[in-house]
Amino acid sequence: MIYANISAHEQDKVLMAEDTHTIQPDRWLEEHGDILYRYAYVRLRDHGAAEDLVQDTFVAAMKARERYAGRSSERSWLVGILRHKIIDYLRKASREIKLDDMDTGGTENSFIVREMGFAEWRPPKWQFNPRKAFEQKEFWGVFTHCLEALDRRLHTAFVLKEMEGVSTKEICQELEVEPTYLWVILYRARKQLKTCLEKNWLQKISGKRNA
Amino acid sequence: MLRCKHVAEALADKRYWELPLHRRIGLHLHVFLCFLCGRYNRQIMALQDAARHYAAYELAEVPPSEYRLSPEARERIRRKLREET
Numbered sequence: 001m002i003y004a005n006i007s008a009h010e011q012d013k014v015l016m017a018e019d020t021h022t023i024q025p026d027r028w029l030e031e032h033g034d035i036l037y038r039y040a041y042v043r044l045r046d047h048g049a050a051e052d053l054v055q056d057t058f059v060a061a062m063k064a065r066e067r068y069a070g071r072s073s074e075r076s077w078l079v080g081i082l083r084h085k086i087i088d089y090l091r092k093a094s095r096e097i098k099l100d101d102m103d104t105g106g107t108e109n110s111f112i113v114r115e116m117g118f119a120e121w122r123p124p125k126w127q128f129n130p131r132k133a134f135e136q137k138e139f140w141g142v143f144t145h146c147l148e149a150l151d152r153r154l155h156t157a158f159v160l161k162e163m164e165g166v167s168t169k170e171i172c173q174e175l176e177v178e179p180t181y182l183w184v185i186l187y188r189a190r191k192q193l194k195t196c197l198e199k200n201w202l203q204k205i206s207g208k209r210n211a
Numbered sequence: 212m213l214r215c216k217h218v219a220e221a222l223a224d225k226r227y228w229e230l231p232l233h234r235r236i237g238l239h240l241h242v243f244l245c246f247l248c249g250r251y252n253r254q255i256m257a258l259q260d261a262a263r264h265y266a267a268y269e270l271a272e273v274p275p276s277e278y279r280l281s282p283e284a285r286e287r288i289r290r291k292l293r294e295e296t
């Protein structure tokens with residue numbers, strides 16, 4: 001656009017108007033909608049809830065957009081809002097899950113898990129190099145799938161602790177469990193995740209080699 | 212003899228800080244010397260690493276079609292946002 005024949009002051013006004021124009025919710029939806037949706041869905045595993053939280057995020061962002069200082073990217077700002085909503089949602093949802101949903105075998109059954117009658121007395125080795133796998137895009141598809149397959153309580157604990165970085169103390173309060181028991185839940189979550197990653201990722205790699 | 216299981220339990224226990232200092236040092240010495248605990252620690256660290264890498268990946272890459280907003284949801288959100296403006 002050419003602003004040659006208007007004053008600097010007016011130029012600023014026009015630029016500002018353009019600026020507010022570009023923060024249109026339609027553009028947000030277009031640019032960040034799917035990313036926010038997946039972020040929410042992976043953590044909640046509920047399509048309806050994920051859609052609702054994405055909508056709530058945009059509504060909250062519209063109300064607060066004067067406060068958006070532009071220090072972080074628009075996307076991280078939006079994800080920041082969504083994160084709070086997700087943690088809130090998981091808090092409320094976890095109160096509804098009773099402890100009895102899962103066998104509460106305690107540490108005895110978790111560290112020495114009996115599989116096929118043999119006591120497993122040591123943590124099994126990785127069957128692949130995880131850090132190398134991170135570099136491959138396909139690995140994250142498998143990772144998403146394995147996260148989705150975790151038992152509900154394990155999933156909630158893993159998401160809060162490892163993905164959202166909520167402190168152990170807070171998680172224990174929210175899930176109403178003892179730290180020792182949270183440790184058991186996390187141990188199981190990691191083990192399930194690891195087993196699933198190994199199975200599916202190795203399959204994927206070997207399938208590729210054969211093809 | 213200290214077993215890995217007991218060490219792991221003791222380290223995760225909230226009464227850990229009530230233990231006398233030499234017992235606490237003993238626990239950490241075990242983790243330091245024990246290759247199984249070391250393996251377990253590395254696995255946890257690798258998974259934490261994975262979780263962090265995953266976050267970067269999911270904010271940068273366009274999700275595959277099964278992880279996108281449905282057209283209905285998209286329309287619903289669009290309408291809602293128009294009402295709000």
